[in-house]
Amino acid sequence: MSKKFANTNPAFGLATATINLDRVTNPDFPEVNEILLDSIHPSPSQPRTIFDDAELSGLASSIHTHGLKQPILLRRRAEGGYLLVAGERRYRAHRLLGRDKILAIVVPDNEDVEATALIENLQRVDLTPVDAGRGLQGLQERAAERGEKLTQTALAQFIGKSQSEVTRLLNIVKLPAAVLNEYEVIHKDVSKSALTELLGIDNEAMTIHLWGMVKDGASVAEIRKAKAAYREKLEPAAQATDLPRTAPIDKARKQWRKVATSLTKVEIRPQDLSSEDVEDLRRLRDAITSIIGE
Incomplete structure (x- = not known):
């Protein structure tokens, strides 16, 4: 691909924001071509599993009127055709329009664009908690394939979320399959808070029961109350095993009371903090x- 093409073709659009144009003369630089839709195969690592028909229709209408502003991202497959790395909504919108080709950036095999695409998808606000959790799992699995361990702390830094949020999302995808499958159908009617209330129960039957309450329109407070009542029934059996935990909790209690007292007595301004201080506070x-939830 020539530098002239990169500088003059408006269809290259927003892709220039993430690609260094100083590399366009390099033979390894991604190609920009019109690719047959029938030769494109969806990526199994795509975190998004739910595509809203109305949103896709709106995107198709926009592409029909204004053209494709950002090419999709592809990689060649050894068995032929292309793997869709990023841009599945644009790809589906072209299908809706009845088009047979789409403008695409075809990247070389030595670039780990799947991980980049996953991170970009995870930063989208319209991903469901289940899709986001599966995306995080995908990043961990890719790291494991390279013999590395991607911690929840590192994941949080990658996608710009708190570690507690990452933990919640990873736990959500561990919910019973029956819950996750039904959630995909009715996700617009289920708040993230309600879904989160299903966590922390080591009893699938009770989890399914609470999920039934969610589907029937129960409030988060009602679900939380039912969850607390279930735990109260288990307390007599659990008391014996909970006794050894009294000592560490007493020790932690003294520490957090000391910290709480110190922070309320001293006026601290953000500009007085070092980056290390900020990280400790986070x-x-x-x-x-x-411990207490949000």
Whole structure:
């Protein structure tokens, strides 16, 4: 691809925001071509599993009127055709329009664009909690394939979310399959808070029962009350195993009371803090959130 093409073709659009145009003369630089839709295969690592028909129709209308502003991202497959790395909504919109080709950036095999695409998808506000959790799982699995371990702390830094939020999203995708499958159908009617209330129960039957309450329109407070009542029934059996935990909780209680007292007595301005101070405070905030919730 020539530098002239990159500088003059308006269809290259927003792709220039993430691609260094100083590399366009390099033979390894991604190609920009019109690709047959029938030769494109969806990526199994795509975190988004739910595509709203009305939104797709709106996108198709916009593309019909204004053209495609950003090419999709593809990689060649060894078995032929192309793997769709990023831009599945644009790809589907072209299908709706009855078009047979789409403008695409075809990247070389030595670029780990799947991880980049996953991170970009996870930063979208319209992903469902289930899709976001599966995307995080995908990043961990890709790291494991390279013999690396991607911690929840590192994941939080990658996608710009708190560690407690990452923990919640990863736990959500561990809910029973029956819950996750039904959620995909009615996700617009289920708040993230209601879904989160299903976590922390080591009893699938009770989780399914609470999910039934969610589907029937129960409020978060009602679900929380039912969850607390269930736990109260388990307390007599759990008391014996909970006794050894009294000592560490007493020790932690003294520490958090000391911290709470110190922070309320001293006036601290953001400009007085070092980057290390900020990171320590963020870890403290995430630790508290993981205990008492948001």
